[in-house]
Each structure stands twice: as C-alpha cells, then as structure tokens.
Amino acid sequence: xxxxxxxxxxxxxxxxxxxxxxxxxxxxxxxxxxxxxxxxxxxxxxxxxxxxxxxxxxxxxxxxxxxxxxxxxxxxxxxxxxxxxxxxxxxxxxxxxxxxxxxxxxxxxxxxxxxxxxxxxxxxxxxxxxxxxxxxxxxxxxxxxxxxxxxxxxxxxxxxxxxxxxxxxxxxxxxxxxxxxxxxxxxxxxxxxxxxxxxxxxxxxxxxxxxxxxxxxxxxxxxxxxxxxxxxxxxxxxxxxxxxxxxxxxxxxxxxxxxxxxxxxxxxxxxxxxxxxxxxxxxxxxxxxxxxxxxxxxxxxxxxxxxxxxxxxxxxxxxxxxxxxxxxxxxxxxxxxxxxxx
Amino acid sequence: xxxxxxxxxxxxxxxxxxxxxxxxxxxxxxxxxxxxxxxxxxxxxxxxxxxxxxxxxxxxxxxxxxxxxxxxxxxxxxxxxxxxxxxxxxxxxxxxxxxxxxxxxxxxxxxxxxxxxxxxxxxxxxxxxxxxxxxxxxxxxxxxxxxxxxxxxxxxxxxxxxxxxxxxxxxxxxxxxxxxxxxxxxxxxxxxxxxxxxxxxxxxxxxxxxxxxxxxxxxxxxxxxxxxxxxxxxxxxxxxxxxxxxxxxxxxxxxxxxxxxxxxxxxxxxxxxxxxxxxxxxxxxxxxxxxxxxxxxxxxxxxxxxxxxxxxxxxxxxxxxxx
Ligand code: SF4
Ligand code: SF4
Ligand code: SF4
Ligand code: SF4
Ligand code: SF4
Numbered sequence: 001x002x003x004x005x006x007x008x009x010x011x012x013x014x015x016x017x018x019x020x021x022x023x024x025x026x027x028x029x030x031x032x033x034x035x036x037x038x039x040x041x042x043x044x045x046x047x048x049x050x051x052x053x054x055x056x057x058x059x060x061x062x063x064x065x066x067x068x069x070x071x072x073x074x075x076x077x078x079x080x081x082x083x084x085x086x087x088x089x090x091x092x093x094x095x096x097x098x099x100x101x102x103x104x105x106x107x108x109x110x111x112x113x114x115x116x117x118x119x120x121x122x123x124x125x126x127x128x129x130x131x132x133x134x135x136x137x138x139x140x141x142x143x144x145x146x147x148x149x150x151x152x153x154x155x156x157x158x159x160x161x162x163x164x165x166x167x168x169x170x171x172x173x174x175x176x177x178x179x180x181x182x183x184x185x186x187x188x189x190x191x192x193x194x195x196x197x198x199x200x201x202x203x204x205x206x207x208x209x210x211x212x213x214x215x216x217x218x219x220x221x222x223x224x225x226x227x228x229x230x231x232x233x234x235x236x237x238x239x240x241x242x243x244x245x246x247x248x249x250x251x252x253x254x255x256x257x258x259x260x261x262x263x264x265x266x267x268x269x270x271x272x273x274x275x276x277x278x279x280x281x282x283x284x285x286x287x288x289x290x291x292x293x294x295x296x297x298x299x300x301x302x303x304x305x306x307x308x309x310x311x312x313x314x315x316x317x318x319x320x321x322x323x324x325x326x327x328x329x330x331x332x333x334x335x336x337x338x339x340x341x342x
Numbered sequence: 343x344x345x346x347x348x349x350x351x352x353x354x355x356x357x358x359x360x361x362x363x364x365x366x367x368x369x370x371x372x373x374x375x376x377x378x379x380x381x382x383x384x385x386x387x388x389x390x391x392x393x394x395x396x397x398x399x400x401x402x403x404x405x406x407x408x409x410x411x412x413x414x415x416x417x418x419x420x421x422x423x424x425x426x427x428x429x430x431x432x433x434x435x436x437x438x439x440x441x442x443x444x445x446x447x448x449x450x451x452x453x454x455x456x457x458x459x460x461x462x463x464x465x466x467x468x469x470x471x472x473x474x475x476x477x478x479x480x481x482x483x484x485x486x487x488x489x490x491x492x493x494x495x496x497x498x499x500x501x502x503x504x505x506x507x508x509x510x511x512x513x514x515x516x517x518x519x520x521x522x523x524x525x526x527x528x529x530x531x532x533x534x535x536x537x538x539x540x541x542x543x544x545x546x547x548x549x550x551x552x553x554x555x556x557x558x559x560x561x562x563x564x565x566x567x568x569x570x571x572x573x574x575x576x577x578x579x580x581x582x583x584x585x586x587x588x589x590x591x592x593x594x595x596x597x598x599x600x601x602x603x604x605x606x607x608x609x610x611x612x613x614x615x616x617x618x619x620x621x622x623x624x625x626x627x628x629x630x631x632x633x634x635x636x637x638x639x640x641x642x643x644x645x646x647x648x649x650x651x652x653x654x655x656x657x658x659x660x661x662x663x664x665x
Contacts, residue, residue, distance in 0.1 A: 243558045326617070
C-alpha cells in the first residue's frame with residue numbers, strides 16, 4: 001500500500017525529518033499575498049490557500065540564471081573558456097505545491113529534456129534534486145479549469161507525493177518511487193480515509209465551474225486554426241506585456257546573453273516571452289511574428305495546438321487560471337480556447 | 343446619472359457614431375470575465391456597441407490604443423475618455439502621434455476609479471469575490487455565502503484620490519454632467535514620499551518598493567506615453583539596459599522610464615492598475631510630475647496650446663538641478 005496517513009499535528013515533525021537532507025519550501029502569506037517561501041524546520045505549512053500568485057517555476061527555471069562564467073580576454077589560457085556554474089548543492093522538497101503546478105513541470109520535462117541532443121542540464125539538475133509534495137485542492141477558485149486540461153484538483157501527475165486534506169488528517173499518496181520512500185515510515189491509511197479522500201476529490205472536481213472543450217482543436221488542420229477569423233479580434237486589446245507568460249507555470253521562452261564587466265564574464269539566461277516583438281526579431285531585421293496579432297496567436301497556438309501535436313497530446317496549459325487573474329486587459333484564455341474549438 | 347445611465351448613454355453615442363459612419367471604431371470598456379475586471383473593447387458595429395459598459399473599474403487608459411493600432415487602420419476612431427484619458431489624448435496630439443481630427447472623444451466625468459487590490463485586501467486576501475456592484479457611494483462586494491459593503495472612498499485608486507481634473511478637457515460628446523474637478527486629495531502631500539530621505543535612504547526605499555518587480559513591462563505597455571517603436575530596454579545595439587533581475591537592471595528600467603515620462607505623465611494610474619505585482623509605480627513619476635509643475639509651472643495635457651517644457655528651451659529655464 002502506498003497510501004499513508006499523516007496527522008496534521010505531526011506534519012511539522014514529518015517535514016522536519018524530510019528537511020534533514022533537504023531545503024524545504026512551501027506557500028506562505030506575505031504582505032497579503034501567497035508566495036513561495038522557505039519553510040523552517042518545525043514550522044507548520046499553510047494548509048488553506050487557493051494558490052500562490054506566481055507559479056513555482058522559478059525553482060527549476062529561475063527568471064535570471066547564470067549558466068557559465070568566463071574570463072573576458074582574447075588571450076591567455078583562460079580567455080573565453082566557459083566554466084559551468086556549480087550544480088544545486090542540496091536536495092530540496094517543495095511542499096504543498098498545487099496539482100496544476102506539479103503537472104506543469106511534468107509537461108516542461110518533455111520540452112527541456114527531450115532526447116540526447118536536447119537535454120537541459122540546468123533544468124534536469126533541479127528537477128532531479130527536488131521532491132514535490134503536492135497538496136490536492138478542496139476549494140478550487142472560479143478561475144481554475146484544470147479538469148479541462150488533462151489535470152484536476154486531485155491530479156497526481158508530476159508529483160512525488162500527493163497530500164489530501166481530510167481535516168485533522170492528511171492522506172499521503174505515494175506517486176513516484178522517491179515519494180513512496182519519503183512517506184514509507186508513516187502509518188497506513190484505512191478504508192475510511194480512502195473513501196473520504198475519494199469524496200473530497202469528487203466534490204472538488206464538481207466545484208470546478210468552467211469547462212473548456214478542446215475536442216475539435218486536435219482534428220483541425222494547423223493552418224485552418226492559424227488562419228481563423230477570431231485572431232483578428234483576440235489581440236486587439238492585448239498590451240503585449242509579459243504578464244501572462246511570466247505568471248504561467250508552463251511558459252518557458254528564454255533569452256541567453258553574455259554579460260561582461262572588465263575581465264569578468266558570465267553567460268546568463270533570462271525569461272523571455274513570445275508576446276515581445278524583440279523575441280523573434282532576426283539579426284537581418286526580419287521578424288516572422290512582426291505584428292501583435294502574430295504574437296498573441298503564437299501564445300495560444302503553442303499551448304493548444306503545437307504542444308499537443310508534438311508531445312503526444314499533452315497540453316501546454318494546466319488550467320491554473322493565473323493568466324486570467326493577472327492579465328491587465330482580462331484576455332481570458334478560456335474564451336480564446338472556446339473560439340479555437342468552435 | 344448613475345453608472346447604468348452613463349453606460350446606456352455611451353452605448354447610444356457609440357451606436358450613433360458607428361451607424362452614421364462618423365467613425366470606424368469605438369474604443370470603450372466592456373465587462374470582463376471576472377468581477378472588477380472591466381476591459382478595453384473595440385466596437386465596429388452598432389450591435390457591438392451594445393456591449394460597452396461603464397463602472398468604477400474602467401482602469402485602463404484607452405488613449406493607449408490610439409497609438410498602437412495596427413497600420414492600415416488609420417481611420418477615425420472614437421474613444422471613451424475620463425479626465426486623465428482626455429489629457430493623455432491632448433498629450434498625444436501635442437506630440438504629433440495623432441491629430442485632433444482623427445479622434446472623436448466621448449467624454450465622461452470620472453467618479454474616481456477603484457482599485458481591485460484594495461477591495462481584495464479589505465475583504466481579506468483569502469476570500470473569493472464573485473460579484474461587485476456600485477450603489478452610490480458604496481460598493482457591494484459578494485462572495486459565496488457572504489456580503490460586504492465598502493465605502494467607495496476607501497478603495498479608490500491612489501491617483502484618483504489626488505486627481506487634479508476629473509472632467510474631460512476635450513470632448514466631442516459629453517456623457518452626463520461635469521463633476522467637481524478634484525476629489526479633494528492633496529497631490530503635493532503624497533506625490534513624493536521619498537523626497538525627505540537622503541540619497542542612501544531613497545535608494546533603500548526604491549529597492550523596497552520595487553523588490554517584487556518581475557519586469558513584465560505591463561506598466562510600460564499600459565501607458566499611453568510609452569509608444570516608442572523600440573523602447574530603450576529593448577534596444578540591443580547598443581544594449582542600454584541589462585536583462586536580468588539584478589537590482590541595478592531593475593533600477594535602470596524604472597528610473598529611465600520615469601524620466602521619459604517627465605512633463606508628460608498625466609497621473610492616470612494605468613501603470614499601477616496594470617501591475618500584476620501591486621507595485622506603486624507612480625512613486626517615481628509623481629515626484630517628477632511635481633518637479634515639473636514647481637519648476638516650470640506646467641501640468642501635462644490640461645490644454646491644447648501650451649508647449650511642454652521638455653520640448654522647448656527658454657533662456658530663463660531653471661537650472662538649479664544641474665550639478
Ligand atoms: S494577454 Fe494580457 S497579460 Fe498577456 S501580453 Fe496580452 S495584455 Fe499582457
Ligand atoms: S495558460 Fe494561463 S491557465 Fe494555462 S497554465 Fe498558463 S497561466 Fe495557467
Ligand atoms: S487549477 Fe486545479 S489544481 Fe490548480 S489550484 Fe485550481 S483546482 Fe487546484
Ligand atoms: S508592471 Fe509591475 S512587475 Fe511588471 S515591470 Fe512594471 S512594476 Fe515591474
Ligand atoms: S506613467 Fe503611469 S500614471 Fe503616468 S501617464 Fe503613464 S500610465 Fe499614466
């Protein structure tokens with residue numbers, strides 16, 4: 001049996017035990033916002049929250065990440081020789097991650113680590129050294145639509161352990177080998193616990209009020225979707241800012257630059273975004289996505305058409321609703337997908 | 343007139359303009375998919391004009407869309423404009439981005455727009471808000487199984503509280519009556535919270551204010567002043583500004599952007615309303631606005647005639663800041 005029970009009053013000591021070998025992080029309230037923060041050993045994590053404002057993407061794909069350092073010199077033995085940055089020094093556990101976010105990083109694995117030629121060591125290192133203890137949602141927000149996006153409030157994909165809040169107790173499901181090992185010492189769950197967790201799951205799924213159908217999108221020719229009329233309207237109010245992409249757990253565009261100061265040099269990777277004209281600007285001056293419409297269309301086509309086509313039906317969106325909440329002009333991805341599917 | 347009547351009058355004006363062929367498009371606001379998320383809407387037909395609305399959460403500055411329209415759509419447009427938006431339009435005309443003839447201003451006196459973050463903070467960050475409606479000077483906020491009444495005044499946007507001209511300064515149609523020009527807040531009392539600090543104190547206050555900035559540039563992209571085809575942060579040859587989250591790069595972005603707004607910023611608050619991180623972006627621009635007013639006796643966008651101080655040189659311009 002991989003289903004265990006964790007009493008909430010023992011959670012702090014269980015997590016402290018996990019934290020002996022690892023750095024711990026969990027959502028916490030800071031200045032009126034729910035943010036990811038270090039969890040001190042012995043500290044009880046937050047059990048009731050909708051989700052963090054920003055996604056935990058930063059843990060695996062920091063907004064600014066130094067990849068290599070070099071000596072900025074043309075001559076000498078060390079001149080322009082790249083030295084990789086050290087790997088993550090300690091393992092870590094990300095506690096109470098929402099299922100949609102856990103799922104998102106599973107989707108991103110398919111992109112950062114595709115094959116021998118495309119295998120991002122920076123992403124891989126952080127993924128392999130992280131234990132994800134997800135917390136199922138019992139009270140989804142009105143903007144959550146995970147059940148339409150191959151995910152759900154109690155979905156397990158991408159997590160190592162899934163916790164289900166049963167009130168005084170938590171059901172702890174071991175999802176991966178790493179996760180089962182982490183909870184091995186906990187007592188077994190009984191039938192009543194499993195039934196309670198199943199009930200919570202059904203209730204949470206029923207509480208998700210938005211359904212977004214995608215059934216027609218897959219059957220359509222890419223060019224037909226690409227040339228659809230509705231793109232002429234969707235982009236009108238878009239500001240082409242980076243908000244939707246920076247808040248999105250699955251957006252992963254980046255820009256790599258070399259920065260130098262005197263003899264010091266570093267190669268640094270920063271988040272970038274398809275909404276920015278500069279992102280696709282070629283050295284020649286040509287821009288394949290030169291107009292705002294092209295850029296807005298790209299964001300949605302990438303998530304709902306190209307990724308499913310290329311990655312065996314996975315969707316580049318997990319339905320977390322962050323872009324819906326944060327877009328300054330309320331461009332709502334759910335409406336856009338409805339248009340694409342119509 | 344209450345919001346419903348104003349919305350109805352906007353719809354009527356827009357339908358008429360579109361039906362007559364006086365304009366190709368009316369840019370106004372429509373209800374969003376979430377409470378407190380009224381959003382820009384482009385109406386091309388009288389039928390579409392029926393979607394236009396008006397509430398205290400019309401926080402985008404629609405003048406922004408006058409200069410960012412796709413090429414080939416240079417026809418005449420109408421735009422719904424409260425005081426600050428009309429001042430931005432005047433600014434754009436002065437800066438030769440649009441002509442007065444290209445735009446039909448549907449003016450509305452602003453009742454003072456509301457800050458959804460303040461509403462959320464007052465009812466509690468954990469609460470889900472499902473509906474918000476305005477009833478006179480009150481705001482009725484509802485969620486699953488609860489209701490709360492908030493005074494409008496407590497949740498007004500900072501810039502609306504200290505606004506100097508809430509009435510449209512130019513208009514071709516005026517919806518409703520003009521209101522009191524100000525809301526009573528003293529701009530000079532709050533404009534420059536860092537003014538009294540020494541240099542080190544200002545730097546520390548700056549770093550604190552902007553610590554959550556993710557450089558999404560929503561503040562820039564929501565601002566009608568930021569119409570440069572290539573913003574200095576996007577320039578790559580040479581690259582003026584680093585791309586990282588290091589403090590110095592974040593500082594460079596915000597300081598330079600604020601200076602580019604000198605003598606131009608109408609304090610419309612669109613930058614703060616757009617910021618997903620709730621950053622008080624105006625703490626830089628409002629200080630510069632105050633300086634321009636005190637040094638040059640100039641407030642942007644109030645009239646069509648006066649020359650913006652940074653576009654002209656006078657021998658007796660104040661020079662005390664040159665050190
Ligand atoms: S969809 Fe919204 S958040 Fe995304 S770029 Fe456009 S305006 Fe910004
Ligand atoms: S596209 Fe929007 S809803 Fe989908 S995963 Fe990204 S932020 Fe969440
Ligand atoms: S989208 Fe689903 S998994 Fe994510 S927070 Fe909402 S209910 Fe939970
Ligand atoms: S909108 Fe806010 S987070 Fe984004 S760049 Fe501006 S200040 Fe920073
Ligand atoms: S800087 Fe902000 S307040 Fe000033 S005009 Fe731009 S958006 Fe409005």
